[in-house]
Amino acid sequence: QRGPYRPSILEASLRSIWEITRMGRTEPRDTRDVLPEYDFIIVGAGTAGCALANRLSSVEGWKVLLIEAGREENYMMDIPIVANMLQFSEANWKYRTVPSDTACLGMANRQCNYPRGKVMGGSSVLNYMIYNRGHYRDYDQWELMGNPGWGYRDVLKYFLRLEDMTIPDLARDKVYHNVGGPVAVSYIPWHTPLAAAFLEAGMLKGGWPVDYNGPTQAGYSYLQVTMRNGTRWSSNRAYLGPIRDRRTLHVTKQSVATRILIDPVTREATGIEFVRDRRRRVVRARREVIISAGAINSPQLLMLSGIGPRAHLQEKNIPVVQDLAVGYNLMDHVSAGAVLFLVNQSVSLRAERILDSHDDYVDYIAYHTGPMSIPGGCESVGFIDLKDPNNPDGWPDLELLFNSGSVISEPTLRDNFGIDEALYQKIFAHVEGRDSWMPLPMLMRPKSKGRVMLRDRNPLRKPLIFHNYFQYPEDLEVLVDGVLRTIELSNTEPFQRFGSTLHDTPIPACKSKGFGTRAYWRCHIRHFPFTIYHQSGTCKMGPRSDPNAVVDSRLRVHGVGRLRVVDASIMPAIPAAHTNAPTYMIAEKAADMIKEDNGVPV
Numbered sequence: 001q002r003g004p005y006r007p008s009i010l011e012a013s014l015r016s017i018w019e020i021t022r023m024g025r026t027e028p029r030d031t032r033d034v035l036p037e038y039d040f041i042i043v044g045a046g047t048a049g050c051a052l053a054n055r056l057s058s059v060e061g062w063k064v065l066l067i068e069a070g071r072e073e074n075y076m077m078d079i080p081i082v083a084n085m086l087q088f089s090e091a092n093w094k095y096r097t098v099p100s101d102t103a104c105l106g107m108a109n110r111q112c113n114y115p116r117g118k119v120m121g122g123s124s125v126l127n128y129m130i131y132n133r134g135h136y137r138d139y140d141q142w143e144l145m146g147n148p149g150w151g152y153r154d155v156l157k158y159f160l161r162l163e164d165m166t167i168p169d170l171a172r173d174k175v176y177h178n179v180g181g182p183v184a185v186s187y188i189p190w191h192t193p194l195a196a197a198f199l200e201a202g203m204l205k206g207g208w209p210v211d212y213n214g215p216t217q218a219g220y221s222y223l224q225v226t227m228r229n230g231t232r233w234s235s236n237r238a239y240l241g242p243i244r245d246r247r248t249l250h251v252t253k254q255s256v257a258t259r260i261l262i263d264p265v266t267r268e269a270t271g272i273e274f275v276r277d278r279r280r281r282v283v284r285a286r287r288e289v290i291i292s293a294g295a296i297n298s299p300q301l302l303m304l305s306g307i308g309p310r311a312h313l314q315e316k317n318i319p320v321v322q323d324l325a326v327g328y329n330l331m332d333h334v335s336a337g338a339v340l341f342l343v344n345q346s347v348s349l350r351a352e353r354i355l356d357s358h359d360d361y362v363d364y365i366a367y368h369t370g371p372m373s374i375p376g377g378c379e380s381v382g383f384i385d386l387k388d389p390n391n392p393d394g395w396p397d398l399e400l401l402f403n404s405g406s407v408i409s410e411p412t413l414r415d416n417f418g419i420d421e422a423l424y425q426k427i428f429a430h431v432e433g434r435d436s437w438m439p440l441p442m443l444m445r446p447k448s449k450g451r452v453m454l455r456d457r458n459p460l461r462k463p464l465i466f467h468n469y470f471q472y473p474e475d476l477e478v479l480v481d482g483v484l485r486t487i488e489l490s491n492t493e494p495f496q497r498f499g500s501t502l503h504d505t506p507i508p509a510c511k512s513k514g515f516g517t518r519a520y521w522r523c524h525i526r527h528f529p530f531t532i533y534h535q536s537g538t539c540k541m542g543p544r545s546d547p548n549a550v551v552d553s554r555l556r557v558h559g560v561g562r563l564r565v566v567d568a569s570i571m572p573a574i575p576a577a578h579t580n581a582p583t584y585m586i587a588e589k590a591a592d593m594i595k596e597d598n599g600v601p602v
């Protein structure tokens with residue numbers, strides 16, 4: 001898989017500079033002088049916001065303003081291996097959950113990190129690029145929850161519309177895949193031998209290979225990722241790059257929306273107040289205001305504008321416009337973190353090895369392949385329905401996400417999750433320098449729900465985030481099952497070729513449970529629950545009769561006119577999927593609904 005010709009570092013670097021120059025401007029310019037009025041104002045240029053901005057600004061006669069708090073996306077952000085590092089940059093909102101006594105016990109101050117993208121492209125620029133639609137039952141369930149038009153047979157066409165499948169074998173399946181959509185999907189161009197061992201082990205333990213974005217999801221596969229030619233293909237690259245000079249779209253960057261303007265008489269949204277360069281500005285919407293600020297910021301902005309739970313708003317001295325359960329129903333996919341296996345060969349991804357390697361650098365810079373093309377170490381995956389594990393049509397409640405490195409592979413990874421430094425030193429420091437892998441068993445269909453609340457009425461202060469992980473003990477048991485399964489995988493021949501052994505230094509506070517017992521793993525998981533960053537659900541879609549619903553099935557905010565929410569926050573139940581592709585689907589479908597509701601044929 002290495003390139004055929006080995007250029008020198010200098011030549012490879014020059015090629016890369018040439019490539020960047022040739023790429024030119026890859027996103028719309030920053031419009032400093034916004035007009036007083038647009039047809040549509042979209043808040044947030046993330047996964048959903050960029051897709052929506054493209055589709056709405058394509059309608060003749062419509063002018064669209066996209067307001068984004070972050071700055072430009074740059075070439076460095078699109079190198080897959082640096083995904084972990086981006087969380088330390090200003091492209092991350094750097095949220096942390098409220099300290100908890102039941103989870104995140106091994107994290108500094110018992111707080112888990114909750115990264116969110118603050119950049120053109122939003123979280124699609126921070127993410128690990130895993131492309132995953134979810135199971136057909138996820139969407140049929142959304143419809144059963146009172147949301148007509150969201151069943152799988154309806155949403156499949158939007159999943160197809162967004163996709164540009166570049167994997168030839170999969171592209172042949174015209175029912176489940178599409179070629180020519182904006183979002184490029186490929187396999188990662190290079191793999192460690194450990195990723196192959198993971199798949200072989202999965203087969204030996206009764207699994208089977210699957211296109212998990214095809215008719216069924218259960219099974220094992222290398223990851224399908226949103227990459228083109230070994231580089232990140234964010235929503236910004238996919239949807240805004242091709243229309244960067246479109247005159248009907250204006251984008252104001254480094255601009256934080258602080259309030260939705262609502263007419264008290266008509267109860268309709270009329271515009272947005274935002275802050276740019278420390279100055280307060282106001283812009284009006286002739287047709288609609290659309291909030292696409294993501295699962296943490298969308299509920300925050302609604303509540304700041306008087307749309308939210310009455311008692312909570314009154315407590316913060318915010319006049320209530322509409323009493324709705326904004327901020328409830330926070331869902332995430334949490335995993336059993338820091339379970340790691342040591343191997344006895346140099347086959348895993350280790351930061352210092354990559355940084356020291358002339359070959360790895362040249363392979364990426366000149367050919368966009370090699371270890372640097374692996375998004376943060378994520379390579380392959382297994383989806384399992386624990387209640388029906390042999391059924392290919394099973395609805396997965398467990399994912400095993402294979403990572404060809406672990407918390408000891410690079411000095412920053414423990415900080416990504418916020419692991420307490422003293423605890424890290426006790427458990428992991430003595431194996432630093434060893435090769436390792438980490439399976440990340442992940443809970444796909446959690447029962448536990450968290451909540452986003454305002455800290456105060458200052459729009460520039462971070463909201464309070466209560467994750468409520470493991471509020472239901474069943475959720476914890478799925479992850480314990482997941483850990484035990486990964487130990488079984490490690491014990492198979494494909495991993496034993498590399499001498500894979502479970503790292504067995506116990507967490508001091510869990511030691512009395514007996515290392516390796518279910519009770520021990522429960523305790524371990526409560527110490528190290530790693531978010532897989534799928535925050536969703538906080539502006540739940542549902543009928544007016546649902547006390548927790550915030551938007552209806554056309555994504556209009558209940559009780560407030562000309563206002564919609566379009567992003568991961570509307571998910572009524574989190575799908576058994578990494579949430580980026582489902583969020584694109586939501587935006588594509590929303591674009592059609594907005595056109596229909598404004599008299600434009602689709």
Ligand SMILES: Cc1cc2nc3c(=O)[nH]c(=O)nc-3n(C[C@H](O)[C@H](O)[C@H](O)COP(=O)(O)OP(=O)(O)OC[C@H]3O[C@@H](n4cnc5c(N)ncnc54)[C@H](O)[C@@H]3O)c2cc1C
Nearest residue numbers: 044046047048069122123127128129130257294568578580
């Ligand atoms: C580290 C990380 C890894 C992930 N890995 C994967 C993965 O591999 N695969 C996958 O499918 N999913 C992954 N996800 C999740 C996925 O990326 C998200 O579900 C998806 O991007 C959510 O899209 P969104 O449009 O709802 O919000 P976002 O993409 O977060 O967009 C919200 C945008 O709104 C902007 N904004 C917020 N508030 C304001 C304001 N007041 N004013 C102006 N702008 C504002 C933000 O800056 C941001 O650009 C990951 C997420 C993260 C953070």
